[in-house]
Amino acid sequence: MRGNDDEKLDALFxxxxxxxxxxxxxxxxxxxxxxxxxxxxxxxxxxxRMANAFATAAVALSLLLGIYMAxxxxxxxxxANQSYVEALAEASTPDPQAFVDPVTLELxxxxxx
Amino acid sequence: xxxxxxxxxxxxxxxxxxFNEIVTAYRKxxxxxxxxxxxxxxxxxxxxxxVFLRLYFSLDQLRKEEVFxxxxxxxxxxxxxDYLRKQRRRQEYRMSDLSEQQVMLADAMAGGKxxxxxxxxxxxxxxxxxxxxxxxxxxRILLMLKExxxxxxxxxxxxxxxxxxxxxxxxxxxxxxxxxxxxSAEKKEGAG
Numbered sequence: 257m258r259g260n261d262d263e264k265l266d267a268l269f270x271x272x273x274x275x276x277x278x279x280x281x282x283x284x285x286x287x288x289x290x291x292x293x294x295x296x297x298x299x300x301x302x303x304x305r306m307a308n309a310f311a312t313a314a315v316a317l318s319l320l321l322g323i324y325m326a327x328x329x330x331x332x333x334x335x336a337n338q339s340y341v342e343a344l345a346e347a348s349t350p351d352p353q354a355f356v357d358p359v360t361l362e363l364x365x366x367x368x369x
Numbered sequence: 370x371x372x373x374x375x376x377x378x379x380x381x382x383x384x385x386x387x388f389n390e391i392v393t394a395y396r397k398x399x400x401x402x403x404x405x406x407x408x409x410x411x412x413x414x415x416x417x418x419x420v421f422l423r424l425y426f427s428l429d430q431l432r433k434e435e436v437f438x439x440x441x442x443x444x445x446x447x448x449x450x451d452y453l454r455k456q457r458r459r460q461e462y463r464m465s466d467l468s469e470q471q472v473m474l475a476d477a478m479a480g481g482k483x484x485x486x487x488x489x490x491x492x493x494x495x496x497x498x499x500x501x502x503x504x505x506x507x508x509r510i511l512l513m514l515k516e517x518x519x520x521x522x523x524x525x526x527x528x529x530x531x532x533x534x535x536x537x538x539x540x541x542x543x544x545x546x547x548x549x550x551x552x553s554a555e556k557k558e559g560a561g
Contacts (some may be wrong), residue, residue, distance in 0.1 A: 261555075268551075269516040271548035272497040278401030278518070282373050285388065285396065291416045293425050299376060 371395060374434040381428050388428075392421050399445055405513050406449040408498060409456075419448045439527030443518065446528065448508055453506060485492060496554075502552035508543035 338346070371394040379387035396417060403416045422443045431437060501509040514520045514528065522533055529536060 261552055264555075265548060265551055266516075267543075268493070268497060268500075269494045273517050273519075275493040276401065276405055278397045279404055279410075281396050281400055281412065285414055285418070287390065288414075289392065289421055290385075292422050294417055296422065296426065319452070 370434070370438060371398075374437075377428070377431065377434070377437060381431065388425060396421070397439060399441070402442070402445055403449060403513075403519055404448070405517055406510055407452055407456075412452065415451050416448050418449075420444050423448065436527055439524050442518075442524070442528045446514070449510065465541075466484065500547055500550050500554065504543060504546045508539075508546060511539060512543050512547060539550070 372411060373390050376387050380391055381444055389484075399420055400413055400417050403413050403420070404410065407413065407416060420441070431440065436502060501512065504512070509526075511529075514525060520528065524535055525536055531539075
């Protein structure tokens, strides 16, 4: 339920509305507004231009980096074409003689004794 | 609505004349609202220009006609908040400035009935400003929009992006605080 104070407060707000009114803008309002809009636009434009330049530089750098990374791969292509097992086998091939030679027993000395 | 949606559509396409028309239609109302929200007449135009600047750069986001005015109010409230926040940071709110304004107001007053009216208006403004000074900034702005600017709950819903019930609760609490301050001010006046 609304009390007496509520009504008084409503009346006060109403009087306040009437007392304040809406002030008029000065003659410079519109020119100043457009000056601010244009200054913000030029800032946005230069920011966009800077962002474009940065993006272009980033793409160029990525390409250069890509080329740089690709060059060592081309020179070591033979190594790259081998599988891990093949490369390992090639690096540590044991002497084939060690397995192929027959075992020789020196029995001659014993029989002559 | 003070302008038709066709004008807004033209402004969205970059028509400067259409944008000028929108500003001309709304600037008085926006200036009035900002005057009541920030209480520093010398900065009102600056804040109003900031509102229209934000409007200019965000106009292309507007899709529905009916949200234009609440949206403009939201921009106004946000610009006022930003201004008040900056002011608080700078701690420039000095009583000497206020009295300077009051002197200027008094100087501008004409004689006779006009002077009496001005005195009365001044008293009312001071009373309400002092009452609303006793609540938080958020409550003050909300009450100002509802009670002085006359925005409906539906419009406030769009301005604040909250549902009606939450808004009613906030309004009720803010009003209760002002009523409390109002009651104690009346008691003081009665005793004095």
